[in-house]
Amino acid sequence: DAMVIQNPRYQVTQFGKPVTLSCSQTLNHNVMYWYQQKSSQAPKLLFHYYDKDFNNEADTPDNFQSRRPNTSFCFLDIRSPGLGDAAMYLCATSRRTSGGAGTDTQYFGPGTRLTVL
């Protein structure tokens, strides 16, 4: 089955120790997104890639970076995790059509729950 895969499902890191979260997809979608979701809150978009074009949200901290080496993979790097970065990180994908970003249906992976000690 085509799907969005996130590894690991649970990640524990230490305060200030860089961490990388991974997302892969077999849907062959051209857009990949990273969301942060804190407890009892809605997902918050951090950034997305439309093909190779990186689109950062204005309020995403510089501590968060992303890489998309190919169509199938996208990584979220947190350079110096703080206690406030503990959250669920969700990856999503969509197929962008000529209708534009608003038409996208996003399909989500299972998420990576990050704990910062």
Place this chain on the structure above:
Amino acid sequence: AQKVTQAQTEISVVEKEDVTLDCVYETRDTTYYLFWYKQPPSGELVFLIRRNSFDEQNEISGRYSWNFQKSTSSFNFTITASQVVDSAVYFCALSSYKLSFGAGTTVTVRA
């Protein structure tokens, strides 16, 4: 600017009861899309439905139904004959240029 309001924070029902989740949205765009997602305790956001702003037909899928009323800017979701497996957080979302989520409604179905 776009905004989605889910006024109900939590709903608790007994199995087999119907439950309706309210969603009200705001946007200045004439073309937009509305979505519902389900987030079970496992954490994955599961896509349920997408509706565009020009299609006001109601939709039924099994025990799920959706009522889109453009005149009141609402896109409500009903689960008929609820089951324990329906327990989850349900998010309504709006997209005209990017996806904006409501705060979510936690549904608990008790056996």
